[in-house]
Amino acid sequence: MILPRTFAFLFLCVFTFLSFILPASAAEFSVPGRVSQGHAFPASVQDIRPFTAQFRWRGESIRVKAVKYPSKRRWKADILLALPLDAKADEVLSISLHDEQHDFVVKPLGVRWPESVLKVAPRYVAPPPEALPQIERDRRRIRRALDSRTMKRWSLPMARPVPGGITSAFGGRRVFNGQPRAPHKGTDMRCAEGTPVKAAWAGTVLLAEPTYFGGNTVHLDHGQGVISSYAHLSAFDVKAGDSVRKGQVVGRSGATGRVTGPHLHFGLHVQGVPVDAMPLLTSPPALTGGPSRTLYERQPSASRSSR
Structure with a gap:
């Protein structure tokens, strides 16, 4: 018969032995090693506890x-992160759990961004003095919206907001009336005026209001700093504070603000970084390549690999 004291000693020996041979964590990580400029990418970690x-x-x-x-x-924790469209140096993603830190290097791949030459009303290139207060107000309110950090509501793949193809891709430098401006921080999608515009993911309406350059614009919060925007609308179907489902109509396309004709300007920011949303229409998303092709470009053959 094993005495209680002997049993306790044997149990302690076995526990001590297992603590040496078993890992402190059975975590599994998913982090891409290479991501193109201007792309968002998912990262995750899984564990048994x-x-x-x-x-x-x-x-x-x-x-x-x-x-x-x-x-x-x-158990799984995942997040959507992003590389800026001008990223050049390697970045390090650190993931900590169970008092352990794990570092992963993400290498940015260069993209040849195009240039778009456009003709718009002069007031959208050189705004009159009376428009400056609204422009500054829009800037502050949009900046505050992009700073939102809430619980995750996004999930891959993303829903397409309108069925039309791309007329102007993300990332291209814009030239308005002969004057260079910042790169395009969204994707212009073809659609007739009044086309229903759908939410890319479930979320909360942060803003639904007229802006000077974007016209009638909706901003949706999908959690973790993932914010989608829908600009140049002719009408709103939601208001600030509303909770929306993935695929729910948030407005109707139009030609308000700085435009050359009716279309949807669809934007996506991830922790304040504008990214090309189109690669997220598939799961898993496309992490390399770009820019997204437009309706006016010859489509690549099936055998041609992406850059």
Whole structure:
């Protein structure tokens, strides 16, 4: 018969032995090694026990509580991150959980951004003095919206806001009336005036109001700093504070603001960084290549690989 004291000693020996041979964490990480400029990318970590992960990326730190996946008996924390369209140096993503930090290097790949030459009303190139207060107000309110950090509501793939193709891709430098301006921070999509515009993901309406350059614009918060925008609308179907479903109509396309004709300007910011939203229409998303092709370009053959 084993005495209680002997049993306790044997149990302690076995526990001590297992603590040496078993890993402190069975975490599995998913982080891409290469991402093109101006692209968003998902990163995640899984473990066999509950945890909260800390993602540190480009000076920002975001805590993500893991969600249980019953079918896999694992817990997973995921996040959407982004590389700026002018990124050149390698970036490091640090993921911390269970008091351990794991670092991953993400290498940016260059993209040859195009140039768009456009003709618009002169007041949208050289705004009159009376328009300056509204422009400054728009800037502050949009900046505040992009600073929102809430619980995750996005999921891949993203829903297409309108069925039309791309007329002006993300990232191209704009030249308005002969004057160079900042790169295009969204995707222009063909659609007739009054076309229903649908939410890319479930979210909360941060702004639904007229702006000087964007015309009638809706901004949706999808959590973790993922913000989508829908500009140049002819009408709103939502108001600030509304909760919307993925695919729900948020407005109707139009030609308000700085435009050359009716279309939807669809934008996506990830922690304040504008990105090309089109690669997120598939799951897994396209992390390399670009810019997204327009209706006016010859489509590549099936055998041609992306840059």
